[in-house]
Amino acid sequence: MSRVRKLFGYTCLVIVLLLTFVTIDSSKAATTSLTVSQAIQLQNNSVNMVEGYVVGKPISTSTVITSNYSDDYALAIADVSTETNTEKMLYIQIPSQFRPQFGLKSNPELMGGKIKVSGNLTAYFSHPGLKNTTQMLMISSSSNPNEGESNGTYYDNAIGKTGESLKTALHTIIDDHTEISYANVWGALRKTDEDPTNPDNVILLYTGRSQSKYANGSGVNDWNREHVWAKSHGDFGTSMGPGTDLHHLRPTDVSVNSSRGNKDFDNGGTLNGEAPDTYSDSDSFEPRDEIKGDVARMIFYMDVRYEGDSGELDLEVNNVVSNGSAPYHGKLSTLLQWHKQDPVDDFERHRNEIIYRDYQHNRNPFIDHPEWVEAIWN
Incomplete structure (x- = not known):
């Protein structure tokens, strides 16, 4: 009976250690951000957080608009706030829960601001993107571009x-x-x-x-x-x-x-x-x-x-x-x-x-x- 208890105790200890490792590793992953250029290269459906500047709203594979937004469903981010080359942009899918705060039709003042987003790195509009977005955070506003x-x-x-x-x-x-x-x-x-x-x-x-x-x-x-x-x-x-x-x-x-x-x-x-x-x-x-x-x-x-x-x-x-x-x-x-x-x-x-x-x-x-x-x- 004592051997069974010891075996049970060792098993519990291993489970606790594994859970601790997973928790630490997940926490580390959650706080490490990729650049937009890194995210563009890593389009393998992995879950990651990406940091970049809002540069417009994608409406096709090669077109991003910067005014007269028709909806709040997507935005494009880049490593610099003045980027105009769509090849250097990451297209972000905005789920319904984030649209009131991060959609450009509702919040045009977000242009030039810096944000963090997490989700699956996978194509969106047949372009390097991030979908199934789980988190969106504002780092700095366009009115204070040096804050971040x-x-x-x-x-x-x-x-x-x-x-x-x-x-x-x-x-x-x-x-x-x-x-x-x-x-x-x-x-x-x-x-x-x-x-x-x-x-x-x-x-x-x-x-x-x-x-x-x-x-x-x-x-x-x-x-x-x-x-x-x-x-x-x-x-x-x-x-x-x-x-x-x-x-x-x-x-x-x-x-x-x-x-x-x-x-x-x-x-x-x-x-x-x-x-x-x-x-x-x-x-x-x-x-x-x-x-x-x-x-x-x-x-x-x-x-x-x-x-x-x-x-x-x-x-x-x-x-x-x-x-x-x-x-x-x-x-x-x-x-x-x-x-x-x-x-x-x-x-x-x-x-x-x-x-x-x-x-x-x-x-x-x-x-x-x-x-x-x-x-x-x-």
Whole structure:
């Protein structure tokens, strides 16, 4: 009889341990989210949670609408809030219990917001999708697009700080990013600066021209890789680190890039013949109004990212021009003006997200939090 009791006890213990393992494993699965790109690759009917931005309502295999929604039955999510390529979207089936809260006809303000959904990863509208949805959670609204960045914890150590303490905190956060080679910058720029209306093209920084992704090289009308923080300002060249940092590398027209050279940024000069509303003189360059803020925020990023530790250069913004080979860039007062004049736009946000997600795994904090510019350089 005692042997039977022992056997029964051992059996119960094994069952308890198995149940505990299953519970722990299920809990772990429930809290781990896939990206949309991962979910698109994993269309095997497995149950998973996916995290992404609401980008529209699918109505066919290759069509997603962004207004005039006819019903609340489906939505599309992507890894970036500005995605327009349906091949990079996951189609979500919305069951009746979630339609009052997550249907786009009833809640058009969800566009651009970030959500988590769980269900079976399987085709919907003959497109990579998620069906039999069991859970839908709002992470951040479109009115606060940075609320959910990096699961809401990326900038935790910077919140509430100002001045040098804020700058130090941000440097620690964005430091030690993944570096790529200068040769790989070509391919990266084809993704980061893709024309949102033509995926075969990139947008050139100074001219604003949409040009074939593969029309790059040294020809007079080709595009090449512009170092917005001129690489001679610190003499870092094209070495991995500041020389290949995508947060300040942009595709530009070859001849316009040449006319900019290594000049600091400031207002005034002679009108450039190729780039609209662009001026330069012997020691400064003024880009068109639509990208003035973009340029300023790239320069501010470089100042914070490269602070002289780990054998790196200490890059600093100053209030002069003609900085030459010194690790300085100007002109601070003008860049602060440009930052206010030209606020962050969706192209910048989209670019920041791609660099963070696919390449360097760090962000430009002045795109996510423009108010931190004044908090540091007041």
